[in-house]
Amino acid sequence: MKVRKAVIPVAGLGTRFLPASKAIPKEMLTIVDRPTIQYIVEEVVASGIEQIIFITSSGKSAIENHFDYDFALDHALTDKGKTRLAEEMNHISNLIDVVSVRQKKPMGLGHAIWMARDVVGNEPFAVLLGDDLVLSEQPCLKQMTNLFNEVQESVVAIQRVPAEETYQYGIVEGTPTSTRVHKIERMVEKPAPGTTRSDMAIIGRYILQPDIFDILGKTTPGHGGEIQLTDALLALANKRGMYAYEFEGTRFDAGDKMGYLKAIIAFALRHPDVCENFSDHIKEVAKTL
């Protein structure tokens, strides 16, 4: 079965980015000339997905507005003869069909995904976390749908991390089945240092079989007192199998100050409008350090 829908949880408070995220959602913070969430949506679109389900909370309406048609802006730009800009704005709203579901209380990532059950229904779907941006030749999610089409079981994207960082991630253990692919045997959310020998960290890209919803409905709070997606994933892996996929590309944790700054530099160096001047500027700055 083809993956047609993607769930993007955007209900989080964004405390790591206060005060910037006090009045605007952290997903709307800019990287060069577009909000971080637009990069995620563009990855979804480039992976052939037809519908996005945002799991939102109060204060996040800017995200919905960003992907909506803005009648007043369209007319103001057109009247001023700025037709190219108007077309660009309309392009954003034409990118994809968007549905929003409100998560009334923050109860964890697992609970946020469970909120999408009625809109997703009984078909495989993708999950993308807004903090994780991936720069790659082929979109990360497209690489994953290619694997999913082969194995027809759930797939999580992973990257290798140093042992001292494993406690920050969901960690998977498994056995390799082919290049970049591992059959998952065990997974644990944010393991205490020294409790896993695996360095395979889940990043915010998943393709899941819909069985996950029943499992999530029965999952009790885990790490941090929250309903953890990783706990439900382990139950799903035990039930019908799951694969970990080492994607090709570079991932940035744009939910962290350093990761966000690194993402700005990486994306700016690839942006046709600014790459040359920006690269010269960085070289100049480096000389002064």
Ligand code: G1P
């Ligand atoms: C979430 C997941 C974790 C995953 C991480 C990737 O954690 O719970 O399993 O490794 O995203 O970014 P968070 O970073 O939201 O604490």
